[in-house]
Amino acid sequence: MRRAVSSVLPPEQSAILAKAVRLEWITLVVMTVIIAAVGMAAGQSQAMRTAFVEDSLALLPPIAFLIGVARARKGRSPEHPYGHHRAIAAGHLVSAVALLVFGLMLLYNGLSGLAKGERPPIGAISLFGQTFWSGWLMIGVMTLSAIPPVILGRMKLKLAEQLHDKVLAADADMLKADWQTGLATVVGVTGIGFGLWWADSAAAALVSMSIVKDGFTNVRGAVGALLDRRAAPLESDEPDPLIEKLRDEALRTPWVAEAAVRSRDMGHVFHSEVFVVPVEGARLRIEDLEELHDRCRDADWKAVDTVIVPVDGIPEGLSALDPRSRG
Template sequence: MSKLLQEQKIATKVTLVGAIWDALLGIAKIVAGHFSQSQALLADGIHSLSDLVTDVFVYFTSANARRGPDENHPYGHLRFETLTTVLLGFVLMLVAIGIGLDAITNDSHNAQFTWYGLAAILLTIVVKEAIFHYTKHAGEQIQSKMLVANAWHSRSDALSSVAVLIGLVGIYLGLPWADMAASIFVALLIGKMAIGMIWENLAELVDTAPDPKLMAQIKETANGLKNVMAPHDMRARSMAGKIYLDMHIHVPSHATVSEGHYLGDLVAYTIKQAHPQVTDVMVHIDTDDSIQTDSFREETGKPPQLKLPARQQILADLGYLLREHKTYLDIDNTRLHYLNKQLDMEIIALADKLTSEQQAAVSEQILFILGHTSYIQHASIHWIYSSKNA
């Protein structure tokens, strides 16, 4: 089973559990609020049912957001989760406005203290606090900001129920205005949470960079590896709490292509192990000599190595310059090193074609020819035996 599918199953299970309790508690509080004529209790019941609406959003979104990448969504579908969280924030904002207006415009002097109303509130506080911890733990486990936001929605229901409890106690003590005050407090609490959800997830939709402290920790993780130097040009975007990272690293100039690829994979693996919220890492390999050219790149936008010819042109030049030696040279497998704004090369020659004395003479001739080529800083000849004659 894929990781995304496992995360989807966890999100679905947690959301269904929360939805069932939201429905039961919401109905219980609305009924109790109606018979006790408590606006605060009715408002809290509506709040619980609004949790049920958001649970439905979360349920269907989690089923789609955890699908893997496809042709139209190469980065996956996690943005659906972020967008849904923004919509949840607007829904909660409307709920908050409605509760606040209802508290102000309705007469709360007829509110009565009832034991069944008290029981409904106490049950809500206990259950919603338990759901908060259950949902938040699952959200952190799968790095789902939507699930964590839904958990805080449950916590807000528990806190608002505490406010309603205070209002009921106020009514019991002969303070009828306490019911209205508790309703307004519930509205403000929901509104504050809604604004936070909207703001945080809108920032994610426009690719706002993650926490600078986290980026510094990631850089430190990469910098702690041997043969990896000066991680730089780091960019990251967030998708539903998961981070997609691009970065450059410097590796020793003598490293081969395969070693550079190995070090890139090592950096990506180490970062994802140390920082589970990082889902994908794209690593660009620079050599250590390019550290001194970074300022040049920033000023001109063009790395100095690009002033040198590409491999195709170099092989064509070598084929012409060394045409008299082509019978024992493997020019196509010439190794090129773009270092220190200059070009070093290693030319492969077949040792079984010539005697050792001839090899020395030919090497001297080839190096003399290449020494007069403007873009070549250093050249060397490697004589090897072909496999069938080894």
Template sequence: VFAAPAVPLFAIRYADRPADDNHHFGHAKMESVAALIETGMLFAVTGWIVYEAALRLLFGGHAVEISWWIFAVVLASIAIDWNRSRALQRAADNTQSEALAADALHFRADMWSSCAVLVGLGLVAAGFAWADSVAALVVAVFVAKAAFGLGQRTLATLLDAAPAGLSSSLTELANGVDGVLSVSQVRARPAGPTLFVEMAIDVPRTLHISRIVEIKDRLIREVKALHPSADVSIVAHPVQLDDETAHDKIMHIASEHDAAIHHVTVQDNAGRLAVSFDYEVEGQTPLEEAHAQATVLETAIREGLGTDVEVESHIEPRPPALLHGQEPAAKVTKLVTTSLQRLAAREKLLSDLHNIRIRTTEEGLFVHYHCRFAPDTPVQTVHDVVDRIEVNLVEAVKGVARVVAHAEPVGHGRHPL
């Protein structure tokens, strides 16, 4: 019993060690082991008190000699144990240390024992010789009850029991985060001051990976706001939604096959879907290889949308990752600029042609310009106008490979370059 205070000292120093290759969750459970040891000591002390008290009650014992200094010593012991118990319990509450909580209980047991001694001595002095033993039995009951509660909590930690109501509160918290469809699993277990939380959530599979990471980060912040010491691990499972469009499914299937596609078109032909898209491959890829890759993707899309679906792809070279541009000859710049201004003047909806730039690259001339449209002009109309200018400019000026038009609403400031 006298060695009991040394148990939490060793346990806390050991539990404070960081996680390593052999202990991935750290060493904090050593505090629970220490608390269990101290619980056993308290039960042993309780049993000894009951045994001695019973012997005194049944067979009598040595007469208790009463003097003033005995009361002084007992009162001093109560004061010391009360102060140490409070300090240890405060530290245990602040650090969630089970070892310190067990040590605090140990000193409270000492304090209660001293109180029993004090009451017993007072009653003995009043002529009740049996009072000392009865008081000891009362204290033994209180100590045993407290030790039993501590033992329950300690075993719960060692057996990875989740705190009551925690799973439901974490599930409710996760369901309130935008983007989380449902929570498929919640696991939590305390280890010393740390609460380890593992969650599995379902998210729409159409979300970009960065958006999924954002959802997980927000959920981690929400959990830590409620449990600052939590160590949170979240797994997100992408799931298919009932309201996914055919376009959504096609883009997801392409992403699963690491395929770059664009210009996806879905048609409903008398109840039968027809899907077409542009499939990008490296320009030097042999046609047979590119066609085999496209066929694999077409098959996957057909399986994803239903067997009675028409699927076809247009194979085209993937744009280079980097083109090297430079200013063309002055006469080329003048020819392209004049032609562009002439074509733009034909379009009544377009105004304020500006920021014209021409660059020559390995693939030909790239023409960039900015223009304005009325703010309420439909995007489709704007696209038709600039697309028409591009087609006509490519026909009018030899070597133009691409025309990039940036449309701005009238009344807005010019786009910075």
């Protein structure tokens, strides 16, 4: 009997997903504390004010991830026959847009500051009865605030690869942008202390270029997934290895002469269609199709939603593996 498609991930991936959810809640708490600290120390520094806005935007990816995961856990229904895995793709788009917007904003602020020749005043501050240059407070806050994003980002990137989760990957990119901005702010404020008025804006503009690149790449990937682009690994345009696995399973079946696969990214899992051309004279039974279907399902945990489609010829736009075909 054919196994029903479940919205629940396999045990190993479910455990990894639970860890990712805990990590996102930790991120929300940590980033809230960082936002409050940066806001209090910002003063008139352009880089500090930009860092405050960026830290605020950094809350969007974790929120999008948590909402997407909650929605993706829902099963199929007549209204949603493919399930709700697309919620992960929608969350990826939200995260990617946040990253791109921040990068463009940071680039604009940096370049406009240089063009206008802005000289941010950084005065003195009194604390515990002592008066000192407020730049030291800014440097201390930004140095400390750069540490958690480094740790959280590396942890999320590892989990993203294990889960094939592009929201987590975009979140890791956002955290990378966060600590890079923090270090750039330290450089900028230090430069102001040495009389280099342009250091603040220049540091922000320099870092923004890498952030804009990451944001654009993520937006392109998110839009491509929503437009049913061919499934691909994280941060790659190459076909996902799952496509080759499904072809291999089909082509090693005695009654299959030719095979081709099209697969689209639904979030954590793929929706794949395996088109098979039976050998001449083959008499297919339902049991034969179910046996191939089950082997394809077992080939990879992401192949949870796979269908076998017997055809007379490979559909246009797809290609059979001619060297291994048995036509």
